Amino acid sequence: xxxxxxxxxxxxxxxxxxxxxxxxxxxxxxxxxxxxxxxxxxxxxxxxxxxxxxxxxxxxxxxxxxxxxxxxxxxxxxxxxxxxxxxxxxxxxxxxxxxxxxxxxxxxxxxxxxxxxxxxxxxxxxxxxxxxxxxxxxxxxxxxxxxxxxxxxxxxxxxxxxxxxxxxxxxxxxxxxxxxxxxxxxxxxxxxxxxxxxxxxxxxxxxxxxxxxxxxxxxxxxxxxxxxxxxxxxxxxxxxxxxxxxxxxxxxxxxxxxxxxxxxx
Numbered sequence: 182x183x184x185x186x187x188x189x190x191x192x193x194x195x196x197x198x199x200x201x202x203x204x205x206x207x208x209x210x211x212x213x214x215x216x217x218x219x220x221x222x223x224x225x226x227x228x229x230x231x232x233x234x235x236x237x238x239x240x241x242x243x244x245x246x247x248x249x250x251x252x253x254x255x256x257x258x259x260x261x262x263x264x265x266x267x268x269x270x271x272x273x274x275x276x277x278x279x280x281x282x283x284x285x286x287x288x289x290x291x292x293x294x295x296x297x298x299x300x301x302x303x304x305x306x307x308x309x310x311x312x313x314x315x316x317x318x319x320x321x322x323x324x325x326x327x328x329x330x331x332x333x334x335x336x337x338x339x340x341x342x343x344x345x346x347x348x349x350x351x352x353x354x355x356x357x358x359x360x361x362x363x364x365x366x367x368x369x370x371x372x373x374x375x376x377x378x379x380x381x382x383x384x385x386x387x388x389x390x391x392x393x394x395x396x397x398x399x400x401x402x403x404x405x406x407x408x409x410x411x412x413x414x415x416x417x418x419x420x421x422x423x424x425x426x427x428x429x430x431x432x433x434x435x436x437x438x439x440x441x442x443x444x445x446x
Contacts, residue, residue, distance in 0.1 A: 200243075200244050201225060201228040202221070202225055202244070204245075204246060207244055207245055207246055208246040210222075210373070211376060211378070218373055222369065222371060222372065222373065226370050226371055229370040230370065234382040234383045237382040238265055238382050239269060241354065241371075242266075242273075246351050246352065247351010247377065247378075248352070249274075249351070249354065250275070250348055250350040250352075251266050251353075252275075252354070253275055254413075255283075256287075257405070258391045258395075259294070260400040261391055261400070262354070262382070262383065263294055264298060264400055266354055267299070271299060271301075272301050273301060274303045275301060275302050276303050278305050278336065279304050279305070280306075280311065280336040281311030281336075283415060284416050286404040287403070287405075294401075305340035305343060305344040307335050307336045307339065307340055311336075314332075314335065314336075320417070321335075322415070323417075329418075345377070351376075352377060353374070354380050354381075354382070355379065356381070356383055358381075358383055358386050358387075359384055359385055360387055360388065365384075368381060369381075370384055409421030409423075411431060
């Protein structure tokens with residue numbers, strides 16, 4: 182086991198919690214051959230599987246290299262990760278990609294959580310406004326799968342890429358969960374995406390786990406939860422869950438589940 186080395190300060194880790202890999206070894210892993218990365222990530226993920234979500238956050242902030250950032254869509258369950266991470270590192274940048282088409286309730290939720298949790302919010306948008314995009318391209322979300330993918334690249338993928346680059350993020354925290362969709366079922370706790378690590382502390386959590394955490398810390402669901410929404414994105418591509426629908430079918434008219442933000446970066 183490797184204790185915290187000189188590259189880590191202010192970890193807040195309990196003395197009993199040690200790592201199977203050091204900060205410097207993790208930094209070197211980013212440039213290691215792919216086969217070495219795969220083997221090491223398998224070993225590290227076995228270790229992380231034995232930790233709680235809160236312990237994974239502590240471990241990630243202590244050991245994973247580079248600047249840290251948390252992305253959030255301020256969706257239904259967003260308060261969980263925003264609270265869990267900001268309670269340990271209060272000034273961690275929270276990246277929001279604002280498409281210009283979020284629900285009014287989402288903007289209100291952003292204001293509410295930013296004030297309550299004293300979040301270090303960083304908002305990124307496409308260089309072209311939503312009105313200009315509609316004038317130039319029409320309503321891309323009504324133009325089938327190709328239109329949706331173009332819309333998502335313009336409004337979500339590119340702004341997130343820019344955010345990660347400008348903030349020089351070496352470790353990206355996110356609140357994805359395997360139960361949210363079939364595309365997320367095989368996601369590991371820790372992965373390498375290009376030149377940075379990506380940590381998903383609550384990846385195996387169920388809806389019940391989310392509810393228990395929100396209840397324990399008196400945290401709110403997104404306001405649209407009470408109107409039947411189980412997933413919230415843009416106004417034009419989100420709808421409430423109805424009888425016979427899966428969660429995946431409530432987004433993008435059922436054409437796709439992912440906007441690409443977590444898969445093209």
